[in-house]
Amino acid sequence: MSVFEPRAGGREQTIVRGDHRAVARMVPRGARVLDIGCDDGTLLELLTRECDVDGRGIEISQAGVNKCVERGLSAIQGDADTDLDDYPDQAFDVVVMSQTLQATRDPKAVVENLLRIGKQVIISIPNFAHWRNRLQLLVLGRMPVTKYLPYEWYNTPNIHFCSLRDFVEMCRELDAHVDTAVALSALGKEMKVPAPWWLWNIFAEQAVFRLTRDD
Incomplete structure (x- = not known):
């Protein structure tokens, strides 16, 4: 389940999300890909179309799995916290987790499993330390509600x-190497400034990381 998707008033969006574009640029053409938390298959469909991947998806919601099947994608129902142990080591060229890690019960154990299953791991996350979130906490004294964190504290899946x-x-x-990282603005545009992390930590609303780990 992707917990990023902003509320869209029931109208289907046709514009490709900025984090999805960043993920697609990191995926090698023809790669064998596992998308964990694939939601309705939007990202997996993009990777299939633009990167010619051999893609599989795992989604905790049966409704999401059904949407994937309607798109002609291969997806099964599963939980990142409990079902990844069943996958063999290095089973995929790339494992993707888009805007889902913060909804898992044990993120560190999940990432450990991703690094085991995939030769490369691509993870996108919202940045809770963005300056707007800091300002909402400082001025209003309330948990932030933003485009990328659209839920109230009492009903959030995060x-x-x-x-x-x-x-x-x-x-x-985890001894994981950040091979590539992209910081994205509130508009989903890539920030044209290199890390230092402290700068991204203030001004990036979200980021996409490609991780590797030596055997």
Whole structure:
């Protein structure tokens, strides 16, 4: 289940999300891809069309799986917290998790499994330390509600918020190398400034990371 998707008033969106475009640029053509938390298959369909991938999806929601099947995609119902142990080591060229990690019960264990299953891992996350979130907490004293975090505190599926610096530190603890990273603005546009992380941590609303780990 992707928990990023902004509310769209019931109208289907045709514009490709910025984080999806960033993911597509990181995926090698013809790769064998597993999309975990594939939602309705929007990203998997994009990767199939533009990158000619051999794609599979896992989605916790049966409604999402049904949408994937309607699109002609291969997807099964499954939970990232409990079902990834069944996959063999290095089973996929790329494992993708788009805007879903923060909804898992044990994000560190999930990423550990992703690194085991895939030769490369691509993860996109919202940045809880963005300056607008900081301002809402400082001025209003309330949990932030934004385009990328559109839920109230009492009904959000997000249970583990993190900043970009938090995520990078977790990658270090897992001995995972950040091979490529892209910071995105509130409009989903790529920020044309290189890291330092402290700058991205303030001004990026979300980011996409490609991770690898030596055997």
